[in-house]
Amino acid sequence: xxxxxxxxxxxxxxxxxxxSSAEDGRFLAGGMTLIPTLKQRxxxxxxxxxxxxxxxxxxxSDGGDSITIGAMTRHVDVATSxxxxxxxxxxxxxxxxxxxxxxRNRGTIGGSVANNDPAADYPAAVLALNATVxxxxxxxxxxxxxxxxFTTALEDGxxxxxxxxxxxxxxxxxxxxNPASRYALVGVMVAQTGxxxxxxxxxxxxxxxxxxxxxxxxxxxxxxADAAKGVKMSDDGLNADIHASAEYRAHLISVMxxxxxxxxx
Amino acid sequence: MPTVSMxxxxxxxxxxxxxxxxxxxxxxxxxxxxGTHVGCDTSQCGACVVxxxxxxxxxxxxxxxxxxxxxxxxxxxLANGDELHPMQEAFRENHGLQCGFCTPGMVMxxxxxxxxxxxxxxxxxxxxxxxxxxxxxxxHNIVKSILAGAQALKG
Numbered sequence: 301x302x303x304x305x306x307x308x309x310x311x312x313x314x315x316x317x318x319x320s321s322a323e324d325g326r327f328l329a330g331g332m333t334l335i336p337t338l339k340q341r342x343x344x345x346x347x348x349x350x351x352x353x354x355x356x357x358x359x360x361s362d363g364g365d366s367i368t369i370g371a372m373t374r375h376v377d378v379a380t381s382x383x384x385x386x387x388x389x390x391x392x393x394x395x396x397x398x399x400x401x402x403x404r405n406r407g408t409i410g411g412s413v414a415n416n417d418p419a420a421d422y423p424a425a426v427l428a429l430n431a432t433v434x435x436x437x438x439x440x441x442x443x444x445x446x447x448x449x450f451t452t453a454l455e456d457g458x459x460x461x462x463x464x465x466x467x468x469x470x471x472x473x474x475x476x477x478n479p480a481s482r483y484a485l486v487g488v489m490v491a492q493t494g495x496x497x498x499x500x501x502x503x504x505x506x507x508x509x510x511x512x513x514x515x516x517x518x519x520x521x522x523x524x525a526d527a528a529k530g531v532k533m534s535d536d537g538l539n540a541d542i543h544a545s546a547e548y549r550a551h552l553i554s555v556m557x558x559x560x561x562x563x564x565x
Numbered sequence: 566m567p568t569v570s571m572x573x574x575x576x577x578x579x580x581x582x583x584x585x586x587x588x589x590x591x592x593x594x595x596x597x598x599x600g601t602h603v604g605c606d607t608s609q610c611g612a613c614v615v616x617x618x619x620x621x622x623x624x625x626x627x628x629x630x631x632x633x634x635x636x637x638x639x640x641x642x643l644a645n646g647d648e649l650h651p652m653q654e655a656f657r658e659n660h661g662l663q664c665g666f667c668t669p670g671m672v673m674x675x676x677x678x679x680x681x682x683x684x685x686x687x688x689x690x691x692x693x694x695x696x697x698x699x700x701x702x703x704x705h706n707i708v709k710s711i712l713a714g715a716q717a718l719k720g
Contacts, residue, residue: 306567306584306630328631335626336608338585348584350631400696401677402611405620406627480609482695 301338308350312357312461315349316436320457322347327459329372329411332403357410357461360384365467368434371410371460375399378409388429390471390489390564394421397475399482410460416508418449418539419483421475423509426463427500428489429471434462448507468493470523472564474556475503478543485544486552488512490519490528490560497523499557504538504549515557528557569629573598574642582629589613591629592639600640600669604698611697614670615639621677623696640669643676652676652714661710663701671697675711683719687712 305322309315319325323346328334337343351357357372360381367387369378378384379396398404398412398421412422413433426433426442433440436459445453454460468491475487484503491498499515502508518527533553535546544552569586570579573596580595592598592615603625604612613625616638643650649657652672662668671694678685678693685693690711691704699707 301585304584306628308633331628331631332608332626335587335628339587339606339625352631400611401674401693402614402622402696403608405622 302341302344304338304345305347306350307347308353310353312351312354312436312459315351315354316457316459318347318349319459322349325349325457327351327414329414330374330406330408331411332399332407333411333415333417351410351459358408362387363464366464367467368462368464369409370462371413372408373410375404375407375409375412376401379404387467388465388471390468390473390491390560391425391429391465393563394425394473394489397421397477397482409463413445413463414452414454414460416446416450416452417483418505418508419478419485419487419503421473421484421487421502424473424484424487424489424500424502425465427509427511428491428498429465429468430491430493430496430498431463431465433460434464435460439464446509450508466493470564472560472562474559474563476552476556486549486556488515488553488556488560490515490557490564492519492523492564499528501553504553506537506539512553512557515554519557519561523561525558525561528561529554531557567630569633571629571632571635571637573637574639580629584628584630586629587625588615588617588627588629588632588637589624591632592624592637595629598639598641602666602669604666604670604700609696609698610667611670611674612667614673614697616673616677619680621674638673640672643672651717652679652711655714655717656707656710659706659710659713661703661707663699663703667697667699667701671699671707671711675714678711679715679718683715685712685715 325347326345328348375395384392471491473489475484487502533550535550538546540546566581602612604610608626
């Protein structure tokens with residue numbers, strides 16, 4: 301790692317101003333991506349501002365027809381939250397299958413969403429559930445938030461404080477994990493909320509998470525695993541690497557979508 | 566250099582370290598506690614698993630500064646003098662190691678599992694070990710050891 305300055309912030313405002321006033325400041329949440337990135341010298345921030353002591357950024361609150369999850373809420377705490385398990389079980393199960401137990405003990409929803417890794421799980425949930433990303437400055441809809449691989453609508457010094465998920469009528473998530481990293485080779489979330497069907501795909505797209513309009517229209521016609529599986533996805537714009545070709549990923553999208561429908565019930 | 570202080574295996578420790586010092590470096594290089602291993606250095610193998618405030622995590626993916634004030638337990642903190650911890654004893658009895666490099670992380674990870682789930686099934690043990698790799702591929706006996714260790718700890 302290159303050298304950097306480290307400080308712990310006591311509040312969201314303090315963290316935001318520390319990052320803004322640094323030469324090249326970065327927020328440090330769980331560090332499950334940032335620290336490996338620093339270790340490989342793929343980034344060289346001047347300052348890390350640790351959010352661990354900002355207590356009001358962590359926790360789940362039940363808003364009736366929505367739940368709000370603080371940005372510093374760890375994957376293990378989302379997975380085991382009674383509120384998440386009862387209101388959006390698909391989200392609890394998604395969190396319970398991120399990485400491994402040690403990663404889930406550190407990694408946070410805010411960190412994952414801000415990083416927008418094209419193979420991360422949470423972006424699929426944010427997009428399919430039509431969640432709202434809440435920052436220290438504004439609220440951003442899922443549609444406007446994700447802006448391509450590792451890119452979001454966040455401005456410099458803008459900090460995610462929470463993510464608000466409307467409670468769906470039904471939702472399910474299925475992923476085909478990379479056997480080593482557990483990142484999604486392809487992950488699909490399907491959701492029905494107030495008559496609207498949304499299907500999002502992570503792990504597959506060259507521009508990160510995206511909605512699969514073909515599967516959405518198939519499921520709007522008939523909410524069934526067979527309807528999802530019957531859609532033949534194009535491999536245009538899909539990733540190809542040593543783990544899977546674009547064609548294979550296209551195939552997996554329909555298969556994962558059908559499993560997600562099964563999981564949603 | 567900033568001073569980082571924490572409790573390691575019940576003992577207060579303190580060292581002046583650069584902010585970029587990882588927890589595992591702090592343990593191994595500054596405290597001389599080399600029981601915690603660095604296997605992959607890419608957060609995947611779990612040889613470096615320790616407990617921080619009672620939960621398992623990868624000490625190669627945490628800064629020492631992030632553990633300021635924390636209560637850390639490493640593999641060195643388990644045995645009672647010459648008497649092995651029941652989970653260590655279970656690994657010995659069941660030949661839960663071949664080269665032994667991954668063992669400290671396996672044991673620390675296993676102990677976090679049994680504190681959350683005192684009577685895990687074989688499948689639950691295998692799923693829990695997602696973050697621990699054994700390059701000797703000795704998983705079968707590692708799983709056996711953890712199942713036996715869990716029973717021993719239940720008493």
